[in-house]
Amino acid sequence: MSSEISSAATQDGAVDVSGLENWQTRADWLRAEINRHSHAYYVLDNPTIPDAEYDKLFRELVALEQAHPDLLTADSPTQRVGGKPLPQFEQVRHAVPMLSLNNGFDDEDIDNFDRRVREGLADIAEAEYSTELKFDGLAISLRYENGLLTQAATRGDGVTGENVTANIRTVKAIPLRLHGSAHPAVLDVRGEVLMFKADFAKLNARQRDAGQKEFANPRNAAAGSLRQLDPRITAQRTLRFFAYGIGVLEGASLPPTHSALLDWYAELGLPVCRERAVVKGASGLLGFFRDIGQRRKSLPYEIDGVVYKVNRLDQQQALGFVSRAPRFAIAHKFPAEEAMTVVQDIGVQVGRTGAITPVARLAPVSVGGVTVTNATLHNEDEVRRKDIQIGDTVIVRRAGDVIPEVVSYVPELRPADVRPFVMPALCPICSSPIVKPEDEAVARCSGGWVKCPAQRKGGLLHFVSRRAMDIEGLGDQLVDQLVEKQVITTAADLYKLGLTALSELDRMAAKSAQNVVNAIEKSKSTTLARFIYALGIRHVGEATAKELAAHFGSLDRLLQASEAELLEVADIGPVVAASIRSFLDDPLNQELIAQLRAAGIHWAENAVGENKPRPLLGKTFVLTGTLPTLTRDEAAAMIESAGGKVAGSVSKKTSYVVAGEEAGNKLAKAQDLGVPILDEDGLKRLLETQ
């Protein structure tokens, strides 16, 4: 690219070129350059020059056209930035209606679709399909006359849509003039306008900074942007477009297949998604579905499924339509990750620390393939912030991995008789008063484990959990019964449990009772860190328990430690030190610890392995994704035995990130911060060489 010419010429009239002809040449050249670069950037996703260079070319063209208005053309890239706001959108009737597709949700639906297609085509043995993505955006129709974009309309009800030409002109992914020289007299391109995830995140960050309302998802953001009456606002939002269908065509003949149509679109400079294929039979369709399903998260845009179309257009025509949907195409949808449902009640749960958590009881609804009936509302502040009340219709999402989350309520659907959530004054389990310190977010039951069975259960479950004493077979159900029937009250009672006592419980046959007894016996041999963690001291989690074990080396030294001595331990400050001391000073807890030791729980004291080399001392690791042969715990143990630390989140203090399959945000953040990334082999080599 000739940056020399452009930089010389941008110095506002500094170039001495006489005569309109030269200006004309210059303007044509600028338009071609700008179109070429923006095509590379927005359509091919492959930038050719830095943004600053692009802006320079653009500004020069604007200046040139302002100085010489007769040079201005309708398809000039400068004409994308729209003019005045519209009073409202004009209605447009689609010459060929924009139909919707039938949906399929499981393999059987797709098998049936394939069978009906073959039957409809005189029982052919195997049908050929073009497969593509179902974007989560807005369907749109673009009318090109002799290669020039003349009108853009939303889908609307399929027959009549809204004229959004001014806004669409600001979408850089959409060519104002088709490439090549031979253009049909009329071409009606059907496709989807959408917003990429990254652009959505940037937009929401801007909205937040400006104190404006954030958008719930990229689809809403795209819809909101396209329906702006002021095109200048649309111009500031980065919208994208993918072409996938056709309406009217005059002055050219249709290609023989759908895939050839898309290839032709690409030649015309229209963006066509790369994630498409031509496959045969139902098995080919399902193969494409699974492939895309696996890569869904890593795609730069959101999709809600895939679309299958019979590839040959003559076969499409032969199959025709049923009522308002084509027989030759189907959308294979992923289970919805967001759904609407009704809050039937807001109850509370009592955790092991007595924390009272409001929980929305929902009318059962399928979200992301599972039926959700409960969703946490975290705490009272959260309920108030989101203003969720009993009777509201709410949007439920499966955030991150699995945990359902109430996103918001739907104001339009709020009935007159909604009731607000009221934090109860007394614990629903033990009727002790509920207290909430002024400066804290969580309310707590004041009963403690002595009075409150819920806290007793929580404490026991924590004690037996995998990272604590690791007693297998002692789950929710069993602990529930043991506490309810008052077979046990403390963890120490577990070690007095006999086969006969266990066998008397529901759903406890001889075999499983024996398993539990064995597991309890096995747990007697443990480590000091696990034991400290299992006690469930407030503010003492796994990491702090390890620190305490390493620092004091023996339980007796810990029991005798003063608050001041506790403060010397890394990561322990006044709050945690006071919490530990007060736990240890409680006679009930002293009794508990004595009983547990008497029951035979033991560990190798002082086995800190002082002679072992600790090559990774001072290094912090973060694990993400699934490693090929090691489990997360095994990898963590290897790192820790070499003196390294394993942390949960990536920061600039992280020495290495160990990444496996399906690594998530942490990997991206590590790349961002320039933290070295290891795979499993890399980690092993590091452990060997040092």
Add this chain to the structure above:
DNA sequence: AGGCCTCGAGTTCC
């Protein structure tokens, strides 16, 4: 005092 970094705790469903 303020801001980052970690840790702790709670959570859903099958």
Add this chain to the structure above:
DNA sequence: CTCGAGGCCT
């Protein structure tokens, strides 16, 4: 995973 809060560094 996400929020809240404790600890520590600047």
